[in-house]
Amino acid sequence: MLQNGYKASRGNRLRYEFGRPNLMTTDSPSRRSPRDRIVDAARGLFRKHGVRGVGVDAIVDAADSNKMTLYRHFSSKDDLIVECLRRAGMEMDAYWRELEEAHPGDGLAQLRDWVRRIADHLGANDCNCELMSAAVQLTDEDHPARSVIKKFKDAQRDHVLELCRKARVANAELLCDTLLLLIEGARLHQQSSGHEGPSARFAEIADAAILSFAESSAVAE
Amino acid sequence: MLQNGYKASRGNRLRYEFGRPNLMTTDSPSRRSPRDRIVDAARGLFRKHGVRGVGVDAIVDAADSNKMTLYRHFSSKDDLIVECLRRAGMEMDAYWRELEEAHPGDGLAQLRDWVRRIADHLGANDCNCELMSAAVQLTDEDHPARSVIKKFKDAQRDHVLELCRKARVANAELLCDTLLLLIEGARLHQQSSGHEGPSARFAEIADAAILSFAESSAVAE
DNA sequence: CGCCAATGTTACCGATCTGTAACATCTCGG
DNA sequence: CCGAGATGTTACAGATCGGTAACATTGGCG
Numbered sequence: 001m002l003q004n005g006y007k008a009s010r011g012n013r014l015r016y017e018f019g020r021p022n023l024m025t026t027d028s029p030s031r032r033s034p035r036d037r038i039v040d041a042a043r044g045l046f047r048k049h050g051v052r053g054v055g056v057d058a059i060v061d062a063a064d065s066n067k068m069t070l071y072r073h074f075s076s077k078d079d080l081i082v083e084c085l086r087r088a089g090m091e092m093d094a095y096w097r098e099l100e101e102a103h104p105g106d107g108l109a110q111l112r113d114w115v116r117r118i119a120d121h122l123g124a125n126d127c128n129c130e131l132m133s134a135a136v137q138l139t140d141e142d143h144p145a146r147s148v149i150k151k152f153k154d155a156q157r158d159h160v161l162e163l164c165r166k167a168r169v170a171n172a173e174l175l176c177d178t179l180l181l182l183i184e185g186a187r188l189h190q191q192s193s194g195h196e197g198p199s200a201r202f203a204e205i206a207d208a209a210i211l212s213f214a215e216s217s218a219v220a221e
Numbered sequence: 222m223l224q225n226g227y228k229a230s231r232g233n234r235l236r237y238e239f240g241r242p243n244l245m246t247t248d249s250p251s252r253r254s255p256r257d258r259i260v261d262a263a264r265g266l267f268r269k270h271g272v273r274g275v276g277v278d279a280i281v282d283a284a285d286s287n288k289m290t291l292y293r294h295f296s297s298k299d300d301l302i303v304e305c306l307r308r309a310g311m312e313m314d315a316y317w318r319e320l321e322e323a324h325p326g327d328g329l330a331q332l333r334d335w336v337r338r339i340a341d342h343l344g345a346n347d348c349n350c351e352l353m354s355a356a357v358q359l360t361d362e363d364h365p366a367r368s369v370i371k372k373f374k375d376a377q378r379d380h381v382l383e384l385c386r387k388a389r390v391a392n393a394e395l396l397c398d399t400l401l402l403l404i405e406g407a408r409l410h411q412q413s414s415g416h417e418g419p420s421a422r423f424a425e426i427a428d429a430a431i432l433s434f435a436e437s438s439a440v441a442e
Numbered sequence: 443c444g445c446c447a448a449t450g451t452t453a454c455c456g457a458t459c460t461g462t463a464a465c466a467t468c469t470c471g472g
Numbered sequence: 473c474c475g476a477g478a479t480g481t482t483a484c485a486g487a488t489c490g491g492t493a494a495c496a497t498t499g500g501c502g
Contacts, residue, residue, distance in 0.1 A: 034479070049360045052273045055459060066480055071461065135413035136357050139270045153414050177419035178403075178426050185406030192356035193374050198398035205399050212433070255449070276489060287450055288491080298490065443502100450497065458489070467480065472473100 035073045037063040043084045047130055051081050052137045081134065081145050088130045089152040096159055107166025111179070111210055114163075118183055119203035122190050129187040156180075169213035182206050256294045258284040264305045268351055272302050273358045302355065302366050309351045310373040317380055328387025332400070332431055335384075339404055340424035343411050350408040377401075390434035403427050 041063035045054040056077055060067050074080040103109035135149045160179060164172035186202035193199070262284035266275040277298055281288050295301040324330035356370045381400060385393035407423035414420070 050273070050358055052271070052358065053360055056461085057459085067461080068463095068481080069479055072478080077460065132409055132413055133357055136354055136409070137271055137273065139274055149413055150415075153410075153418065157419065174422065174426065174429075177422045180419040181406030181410065181423065181426060182399075182402045183406065184409045185402030185404065188357070188405045188409055189374075189402065192352070192370055194371075197374065198378065198401040201395065201398045202402065205395065205402060208395075277491085278489085289451085289493095290449055292491065293448085445502085446500090448497105448499080451495080453493090453495105455492080456490095459487080460485105461487105462485075463483085465481080465483105467478105469478075470474105470476095472475090 034063070034065045034069045038065055038070050038073065039080070039083055039087060042080055043087070043130065046081070046084060046134070050137050051134050056080075078144060081138075082148055085131055085134060085145055085148045085152070089148070089155070092152070092156065105166070107163040108169075108210070108214060111160075111163050111167055112207060115179065115183070115206040115210070116203060118186070119206070122186060122199055122202060123195065129184070129191075132184055132187065164213075167210075167214060169210075170216040171213065175210065175213040178209050179206060182209065255284070255286045255290045259286055259291050259294065260301070260304055260308060263301055264308070264351065267302070267305060267355065271358050272355050277301075299365055302359075303369055306352055306355060306366055306369045306373070310369070310376070313373070313377065326387070328384040329390075329431070329435060332381075332384050332388055333428060336400065336404070336427040336431070337424060339407070340427070343407060343420055343423060344416065350405065350412075354412075385434075388431075388435060390431075391437040392434065396431065396434040399430050400427060403430065 038059060042054070042059045045059060045062055048054075056067055056070060059080075060070050063070075070080070074083065099110045099114060103113060131149050131152055134145055138145050140146075157176065157180060161172060161176040164176045164179075167175075169175050182202065182205060186199040186206075189197045190199040259280060263275070263280045266280060266283055277288055277291060280301075281291050284291075291301065295304065320331045320334055324334060352370050352373055355366055359366050361367075378397065378401060382393060382397040385397045385400075388396075390396050403423065403426060407420040407427075410418045411420040
């Protein structure tokens with residue numbers, strides 16, 4: 001346990017195996033960069049166990065890399081957290097574009113599709129609320145991740161509000177905030193009460209809310 | 222250390238000072254028991270920094286006690302967490318009785334009063350979502366606190382559902398889950414986006430939801 | 443007073459955490 | 473092929489964590 005038990009003692013925790021990744025010669029011609037592997041592994045572990053519940057050793061282990069490489073790319077674990085949240089935000093931006101392509105100009109359809117996809121994704125074992133989960137656990141107001149989270153949340157609210165306006169519902173601001181509250185509430189309940197909790201009705205509730213706002217505006221047309 | 226002004230969260234320890242509390246001789250004739258002080262201090266710190274962000278040293282420091290006394294009353298930190306959550310659940314039960322006394326037999330009034338009080342309390346610096354916050358951070362399915370959380374959430378849902386039934390709204394189950402999602406969503410947003418976020422409209426949204434369900438059932442009477 | 447239980451104080455253990463140093467190895471363009 | 477930079481390996485530093493042992497002190501009660 002002193003010196004040579006190092007490798008054995010490492011294996012008791014999270015470990016990801018891809019065949020023989022140490023042999024890079026003929027393994028995979030397009031193996032992703034260590035930086036990307038580290039970020040992806042960190043995001044997966046952060047989602048499952050929270051940013052405070054995962055250590056850098058587990059991250060580099062899952063990424064099939066090592067601690068030195070991590071600290072050559074990120075000045076600290078907090079820096080890595082910030083990068084993970086930034087990527088989550090960028091994926092969200094791409095997701096908005098995807099929704100726009102699926103329903104060009106149709107804010108109502110984009111909103112309904114959005115909540116439907118969220119409802120479908122609620123069943124996944126890994127909750128997708130990376131940013132909110134991190135916000136709950138990073139209580140320090142000065143933490144650099146807080147500004148990233150806030151910026152992302154503000155951008156999300158702006159975009160949803162724009163969709164609500166495009167949908168020409170009765171009260172766009174109210175529907176926007178209603179949906180945001182419902183979504184985060186569903187994610188939180190899903191994490192604590194599992195699948196059978198109130199989040200099971202999220203799709204029904206959110207869609208009913210959207211239609212309720214849309215119908216009450218139909219009389220004005 | 223060419224990062225920004227953010228100091229690593231390792232250095233700053235929480236420390237509470239009350240005059241000269243070490244001198245118990247003439248301090249306070251009815252000083253509460255160390256056990257209660259520890260539990261209260263733990264709950265306050267858990268609310269502010271999360272169960273994983275507070276160490277036992279900070280807890281006994283805030284309780285003006287010491288680690289040995291803590292471990293004479295609780296077998297472990299997890300045991301203390303469970304006790305804190307149990308007390309939160311008991312306070313919630315007392316809160317339901319209080320609402321029943323304020324509006325005897327009137328489920329609708331109890332519901333509206335409930336959401337109004339939650340909205341008022343959202344402004345408090347310490348978020349009151351102890352159980353949900355703990356659930357997010359205790360990702361281990363086998364953690365003893367998980368069963369306490371689940372039991373409490375189920376009881377809460379049963380009670381809210383009963384209130385909705387007593388209110389004789391159109392769809393009691395749907396209103397119940399809608400309110401539960403809105404409430405947790407508001408608490409989560411309040412913690413990440415602060416005051417100006419979507420949680421600012423929580424009272425308006427939740428009350429509108431209640432009235433919407435109540436009105437749609439009024440035609441049946 | 444004198445006893446006793448509860449509480450406080452100090453010091454420590456082992457595990458784990460973030461982060462680093464020194465050195466070995468690999469990849470890839472010239 | 474060769475050399476430079478990126479990456480991997482090993483070992484360790486410093487700090488914090490949960491938890492414990494031994495001992496000192498306090499407060500209440502006969």
